[in-house]
Amino acid sequence: MNTYHNDRLTCWNCPSAILRGNVDFRACGQSMRRFTSMEGGDVVIECERRPELGHFEPTINFSECPQWKPTKYGRLLDNMRVLILGIDGYLGWTLALKLGALGFEVSGVDNFLRRRMVREKGSMSVVPIASMEERIKAAKKYLDIDINFRKIDVLNRDKLADFLKEVKPEVIVHYAEVPSAPYSMVDADHAIFVQKNNVLGTLGLLFLMRDIVPEATLIKLGTMGEYGAPLTGRPLFEGFFPADAVLLWNGREWSLGGEMTPRDPVSFYHVSKVQDTFNVYEACKYWWLRSYDVMQGVIYGVHTDELATDDKLRTRFDVDEWFGTVVNRFVAQAILGIPLTLYGEGEQIRGFIALEDAMECMVRLISSPPEPGQYTVVNQVSGLYKLKTIAKTVAEVGAEFGFDVKIQRIENPRVESEVHPLEVVAENLPERGFRPRVSLEREIRRMFDLLSRKHIVRRLEKVKDTIIPRTWWSGDKRDPKVLGVYSPDEVREEEGGFRGILHMPLDSVFVYRWEDEEK
Amino acid sequence: MNKAVIVGLDGVPYGLLKELIEEDIMPNLKDVLSEGVFTRMQSSIPCVSSVSWSSIITGRNPGEHGVYGFTDIIPGTYSVSYHSIKKLRAKPFWIMDHGKRYVILNVPSTFPAQEINGVMVTGFVSPDIKRSVYPPEYLGILEEIDYRIDVDISLIDKSRHAFMDDLFQSLANRVRLYRYLWEKVKWDIFMLVVTGTDRLGHYFWDAYEHRGNPFHNAFLQFFKAVDHLIGEIYGKINTDTQLIVLSDHGMELKHINVYLNAFLKREGFLYIDGDRRGLSGITKKTQAFALDPNRIYINIEGRYPRGSVKQSERERVVEDLITAFRDLAYNGNKVIREIYRREEVYHGNYLDHAPDLLLIPNSGFNLMARPEGEKVFGVDNLTGMHNPEAFIYTNQDIELDNPSVEDVLKIMGWKYEYVS
Ligand SMILES: NC(=O)c1ccc[n+]([C@@H]2O[C@H](COP(=O)([O-])OP(=O)(O)OC[C@H]3O[C@@H](n4cnc5c(N)ncnc54)[C@H](O)[C@@H]3O)[C@@H](O)[C@H]2O)c1
Secondary structure, three states, X not given: OOXXXXXXXXXXXXXXXXXEEEEEOOOOEEEOOOOOOOOOOEEEEEEOOXXXXXXXXXXXXXXXXXXXXXEEXXXXXXXXXXXXEOOXXXXXXXXXXXXXXXXXXXXXXXXXXXXXXXXXXXXXXXXXXXXXXXXHHHHHHHHXXXXXXXXXXXXXXXXXXXXXXXXOOOEEEEOOOOOOHHHHOOOHHHHHXXXXXXXXXHHHHHHHHHHHOOOOEEEEEEEHHHOOXXXXXXXXXXXXXXXXXXXXXXXXXEEOOOOEOOOOOOOHHHHHHHHHHHHHHHHHHHHOOEXXXXXXXXXXXXXXXXXXXXXXXXXXXXXXXXXXXXXXXXXXXXXXXXXXXXXXXXXXXXXXXXXXXXXXXXXXXXXXXXXXXXXXXXXXXXXXXXXXXXXXXXXXXXXXXXXXXOEEEEOOOOOOOOOOOEEEEOOHHHHOOOOOOOXXXXXXXXXXXXXXXXXXXXXXXXXHHHOOOOEXXXXXXXXXXXXXXXXXXXXXXXXXXXXXXXXXXOOOOXXXXXXXXXX | OOOEEEEEEOOOOHHHHHHHHHOOOOHHHHHHHOOOEEEEEEOOOOOOHHHHHHHHHHOOOHHHHOOOOOEEEOOOOOOEEEOOHHHOOOOOHHHHOOOOOEEEEEEOOOOOOOOOOEEEEEOOOOOOHHHOEEOHHHHHHHHHOOOOOOOOHHHHHOOHHHHHHHHHHHHHHHHHHHHHHHHHOOXXXXXXXXXXXXXXXXXXXXXXXXXXXXXXXXXXXXXXXXHHHHHHHHHXXXXXXXXXXXXXXXXXXXXEEEEHHHHHHHOOOOOEOOOOOHHHHEOOOOOEEEEOOOEEEEXXXXXXXXXXXXXXXXXXXXXXXXHHHHHOEEOOEEOEEEEEEHHHHOOOOOHHHOOOEEEEEOOOEEXXXXXXXXXXXXXXXXXXXXXXXXXXXXXXXXXXOOOEHHHHHHHOOOOOOOOO
């Protein structure tokens, strides 16, 4: 009977529902306080989209509501109003086009901080991107998408408040943070700036949401790095311990069910994300806000159908040591003839997800708004890979494109465990119908395809010097020593270290359920 | 016509007033009753405020005014919407005659406030105070006197004392508003409803019946306050002003709640997917479900999203339901006194929306339709329950023969066509 993953959600989940108060028909009465609680009688709502329904109980299923229209991502709210904070970024722009193409009313905010920070490094997006004005024109021209953009610093609460009042977003996707671990480790100024920008930006946003759009969903971007990589191999649940988890100590036992799991961030940037996590969690508790906190794996890739429609629609792509993420940097190194740089052992395991899959995840979350007060953590990965596996795969795909790719181990500028187990539970996205579709090889092929075009290779050459990491967690600024250079077949992923274990309840070819065998 | 004043006392049975007059709790009412007629009045079916007041203000039965309860199923769903005056299919008296000027204060089920020749402040359920007042200029005075549409029912779960205080406070604030409007507005018809009496009855009926109960005195005090209000109004009106005092339904001691949907589940008429809220989890196996307080609906194919009973099977399901409800008993006592099919109690153009069956309980059995739970019988902290025994008083010299809520406008001398 249920055709769509979100058929059974109800007005409780819908941002169109305006909470009006409580009635208590035990004595056919009502309480007229401003809506503050979910207790004391039945909750009454009105629907912003269907005022003719009057006041009613928030139980209409999405499958029964004509406003939630079937799509391949499940039901989507007709003309849903989405606000993307950080719309000029790698993910923000990609999502804007994706949602625009799906019929969302897209608004966006950015202060172009990312462009400035990349310039500070002496680098640039190797895939050329136009000014926001041009981008918006191109979106209109090629995809017939209207984007309502405003240049605002998220820290500027007055301006942001005005824009929220104008747009009245039903979902806010919050990408607008500094996304770089090395950038936060440069020096005190950079660390302080990152934490201020990220933590205070989000904290201010929460207050604005409380006052202006309490019904909206906040989709907040965190990272898998918030958890760290516990050496015990304890599974990384989605933010909270499952009901049957227990703490055993001194012959006594306590339930851990429902408690937040420990976080072990790996840079001052990651600390800012952990701080966000607590702030968002509390706001949901105090004010009945609703949020998905997305522990996003490392994103790689260049492709979505919308981005590929025209060169003018491409999203940014960075390869420098501060802002390039690992797969993206490896492909750049492969093309430039720089041996791919594994830090230390190269046995680090991380969660990854291709750009296109990551975008689908966002649509799935948007299609499935949480209930008032609900704070749900989502582990967003489609595979767990050792870095040396990634390097090997990039080298192999590179060979298909005629590149002779070497792999090098260099000193690790970071403080992290280089050999560790990793077990990740990722159930919330599959429950919302998400199935990874893009394999590592496939996306790497697309990256080579795009990045090996002449004009991009020229740009890669220009930023070549920014690729090798010089930002040490210790504070040093120096080139790391090379520990060894290998050809791809000398690198054996089965040898050494651990295997990642991913619990993702679905049967999909790109889902890896490795045995938990130590080598 | 002369001026008229209508004072409504929500949920007050005829018998209670008789007793309170005898015990000298309501001396002003006693004075008032020295002329005119005071008698029982039959409430609506079901005997709840939304239906009953809708009949009182339109002079029609539910088949004509279309209101069958506080809630209705939203077409295409199993979700209920709450009553709004927009659903009223018949004209209330203040729309029948625009020539008169009205003050309509706190009449239940009149939300949202509509344009009227005069002033309207709607009664419960009014989920948004801003839309409870016409003309909107009067919102300011409501705020000034801290007017409340209703008591804060959620208080009862925290403290009976606090709830009782709130009852008195709400009444006091309502009296202030009526005094203000009485003076400031030019009116021909002034209608004022006191709702605290119903809430008091629901939560403190035991206190009334038991002298030793710590709230016994407070119960009586509340009616003294109501009596004071009646006396004040009586003192202000001319002898040629029509005075009507009435209630919409009665109240009696409750013994036990009977959860109709739990019963329907137990008997295999109703299947609700457990983790869903309300009735929205109804599955295709369902043949019937209940809405508050006593309305039974058949899950007809085509009418509901997972409707499965074919028209041709309807009669059989109705028969099965009647048999099942006839047998429903608690400790050997039959729960249901009477079962009506909709055509037996309603007439008019809006029968389609009417429940298929209506259950009338024996005294003390409080029918409820909450969808959750498996237990058929249960208790809560309410001690009073509705019954059909309303009352009416008019200062006119007329005969009243077993009147019902639909007759009030006629009693007042309104002439209007019945359409059917
Ligand atoms: N790309 C990844 O692999 C990855 C992985 C995990 C988490 N994330 C998170 O996802 C989010 C987006 O990542 P991205 O890769 O698109 O980064 P990005 O830097 O390309 O995008 C962020 C955008 O937000 C803007 N911004 C930052 N601070 C702002 C402020 N105060 N006011 C207005 N705009 C501001 C930037 O200018 C930029 O355009 C970040 O929060 C990041 O931490 C990214």
